[in-house]
Amino acid sequence: MSTRTDLELIDLVKDYGQSLAVAGINLKIAAGSYCCLLGPSGCGKTSTLRMIAGHEEPTEGQIALGGREITHLSPAARGTAMMFQSYALFPHLTVLENVAFSARMKGVARAEREARAHELLQLVAMDPYAARLPAALSGGQQQRVALARALMMRPKVLLLDEPLSALDPFLRVKMRAELKRWHQSLGMSFVHVTHSQEEAMALADLVVVMNHGRIEQAGSAREVFERPRTEFVARFIGAHNIIDTPAGKVAVRCDRLNLVEPDAGETVVTVAAVEYQGAQVQVHLMAESAADAEDAERWTATLSDASFHAAPMAPGHRVAMRWWAADAHALAA
Numbered sequence: 001m002s003t004r005t006d007l008e009l010i011d012l013v014k015d016y017g018q019s020l021a022v023a024g025i026n027l028k029i030a031a032g033s034y035c036c037l038l039g040p041s042g043c044g045k046t047s048t049l050r051m052i053a054g055h056e057e058p059t060e061g062q063i064a065l066g067g068r069e070i071t072h073l074s075p076a077a078r079g080t081a082m083m084f085q086s087y088a089l090f091p092h093l094t095v096l097e098n099v100a101f102s103a104r105m106k107g108v109a110r111a112e113r114e115a116r117a118h119e120l121l122q123l124v125a126m127d128p129y130a131a132r133l134p135a136a137l138s139g140g141q142q143q144r145v146a147l148a149r150a151l152m153m154r155p156k157v158l159l160l161d162e163p164l165s166a167l168d169p170f171l172r173v174k175m176r177a178e179l180k181r182w183h184q185s186l187g188m189s190f191v192h193v194t195h196s197q198e199e200a201m202a203l204a205d206l207v208v209v210m211n212h213g214r215i216e217q218a219g220s221a222r223e224v225f226e227r228p229r230t231e232f233v234a235r236f237i238g239a240h241n242i243i244d245t246p247a248g249k250v251a252v253r254c255d256r257l258n259l260v261e262p263d264a265g266e267t268v269v270t271v272a273a274v275e276y277q278g279a280q281v282q283v284h285l286m287a288e289s290a291a292d293a294e295d296a297e298r299w300t301a302t303l304s305d306a307s308f309h310a311a312p313m314a315p316g317h318r319v320a321m322r323w324w325a326a327d328a329h330a331l332a333a
């Protein structure tokens, strides 16, 4: 049910002239949710985020926050705050001054803005660094300060543009957990742009998969993973096989594909490669009928180590692929 602080995108279009970045999308993000806009480079996710932030004027359509239309309001007047990819901290201001900056611009008295800035720095465990300059902080620390700064004006929605992409893989996983914790403790909506399906799965209540300026599917991580609506979503989310059947294309999860000795009349595939990964084994398969191995259709069966070792397979083995009807999801054309 709609609540007063839902964020709504209505028939939103961004046409830059030479490219139609966002081709008319409709989306409702429930208050307090963690939404990830997910998709490949150029699919329109950053343009969407920038329109929500007020940094880009929509060509058509509307944006509403809490039932109030904000489409043409200035970035500071709409109840959103943006945390940029580069963090964009002012290099000549201390951590405390960076966090207090927007309140200073609004004319909030010094004592009041500094008290709030300290409070936010405590939230992100950066208060001991209040007097430092940004150059004397690590990437992860700068990100925490950028978050505190974005929260200064008490936004209803926090917008995050690829917030983890500048971090090394170890820090990325650590900061991912922090983002989730902050989201839970702040209770506001987060809209987070990413091209990493792993990041979206780990964080989002609502995963929005975009392609060519359109929404291919919006749902919980589990819905999107267990029931991809289109071939694009199944391939982008990964760990799925796309299989042509007489009834049309279906998606079958790699861990739900079973390999058996072929019976007469069954389609036979060939084991192309076997990758041992410890707890599981990836068995890569290709169509036996393929004339050219480069162009062959390929599938993968992810087997537990126990089931693989009970009946080991090697490249060149001929097997049949089977799956339970409930594990095959028809894909929209």
Ligand SMILES: Nc1ncnc2c1ncn2[C@@H]1O[C@H](COP(=O)(O)OP(=O)(O)OP(=O)(O)O)[C@@H](O)[C@H]1O
Residues within 6 Å of the ligand: 016, 019, 020, 021, 039, 040, 041, 042, 043, 044, 045, 046, 047, 048, 195
């Ligand atoms: N200012 C601009 N002027 C013209 N075209 C633009 C502009 N900004 C983006 N585009 C184009 O609009 C399309 C969508 O871009 P957008 O940045 O929204 O995608 P994205 O999904 O965020 O991609 P990335 O992950 O690479 O940032 C692309 O084709 C891009 O080239």
